[in-house]
Amino acid sequence: MKRQILKYWDERNLRFKVLSFSPRGLPDCDLFSHVLVGENFSDETPWHQALNVFFETLEEDYFFLCFEDHFLIDNVNTELFHKAEENMRLDKSISKIRLLPKYHDHQNLEEYDENFWKAPTKAHGYVHTSLRPSLWRKDFFLKLLKNPWVINNPFEFEYKNDPLIFSETVLIPRDPYPLFPDLDAMRKGVPNELDLPRGEILEGEINMDYYKLNLKKEDIEVFNEVRKKWRDKR
Numbered sequence: 001m002k003r004q005i006l007k008y009w010d011e012r013n014l015r016f017k018v019l020s021f022s023p024r025g026l027p028d029c030d031l032f033s034h035v036l037v038g039e040n041f042s043d044e045t046p047w048h049q050a051l052n053v054f055f056e057t058l059e060e061d062y063f064f065l066c067f068e069d070h071f072l073i074d075n076v077n078t079e080l081f082h083k084a085e086e087n088m089r090l091d092k093s094i095s096k097i098r099l100l101p102k103y104h105d106h107q108n109l110e111e112y113d114e115n116f117w118k119a120p121t122k123a124h125g126y127v128h129t130s131l132r133p134s135l136w137r138k139d140f141f142l143k144l145l146k147n148p149w150v151i152n153n154p155f156e157f158e159y160k161n162d163p164l165i166f167s168e169t170v171l172i173p174r175d176p177y178p179l180f181p182d183l184d185a186m187r188k189g190v191p192n193e194l195d196l197p198r199g200e201i202l203e204g205e206i207n208m209d210y211y212k213l214n215l216k217k218e219d220i221e222v223f224n225e226v227r228k229k230w231r232d233k234r
Contacts, residue, residue, distance in 0.1 A: 001068055002031055004222060008072040008181075018068070019054060021045070046152040048145055055142055062088045065141075066133040067154075067184070069226060073219050074181035081179050083115050087171065088135050095140035095168035099133045099180040101210050102126065102172055109172075116171040128170050129161040133180040140168055155188055176211055183213060185226040 005014065018032045021041050041050045084097045097116065103109070104126065110118040119127045129144060131154050145151055149160045173179055183206065184192050203217040 001071060002029060004072040004219070005031065008074060009076045009078070011078055019051070021050075046150065047154065047157060048151045051145060052142070055138060055145065058138055060138065062135055062137050063141075064133070065131070065136050066180070066182070067131065069185040070133060070182040071185060071219070071222050072181060073183050073213060073215055076181070077175070077177075077179040080115055080173065080175065084135055084171070084173075084179065087113075087116065088137070091169075093169050095137040095166075095170060096128065097135040097171045098127050098130065099135070099173065100178040100208075101176050102130075103210055112171055115175070116173055119170040119172050121166050121168070123163050123165045125166070126158075126162060127172055128164075128166045128168070129158045131158060132184075133182055137168075178211060178213075181213055183215065183223075185223050186230070191227050191230055 005016075014031060016032050018034050019037050020034050021037060021043065035054060037050050037054055038045070081099070084099065088094055088097060098119075102119075105120045105122070108120040108122075110120075112118045119125060144157060144161045147157075147160050149156075151157050151160060186192060203215050203220060206213045206215055
């Protein structure tokens, strides 16, 4: 991830917190600081147990969340990213800003400003619960994490919260190209099949449903590395 961030996020003094279950194998670099969420926790620990304490004690009112296998494959739109951050800082009614377009309910999108739409407040809207790269208001993230149906993993975070009707404001970009152009290497614990139409990683256009990405040959190796680590653990 470090390689892709340095390549495609053209800003100085970037700093990210990495939530980890173990200090073993953590990369030592200026880009990341590591937070151990608990000595007795592991990948098998239910999400609501592993993450509650960290987010409850987080000083910041909002944060950027991205999984470690969501690799950038194109330039971050830093101008719009900062406008999104400014909206979160100035408008406390905003609970989340998704950094990728999603227009499933395009006929119900409401005006917010020249850069963002306001997503519909309805059940099964997806954008409220999706864990794809976004800016999150801490209280809203904790509300979903503490769902009484019990959140055990990222899939349940999205699936169990999706039937709820939300009153909170969530924004999505008007720009049809993502502010954070990432491709997820893993889905539901296995390699992402989206870019494997012939059982191999291919360069070229990838259809992400509401937008298209272009995977360059030079970026393929990072996905190969993830697949190799997954195969070695089996």
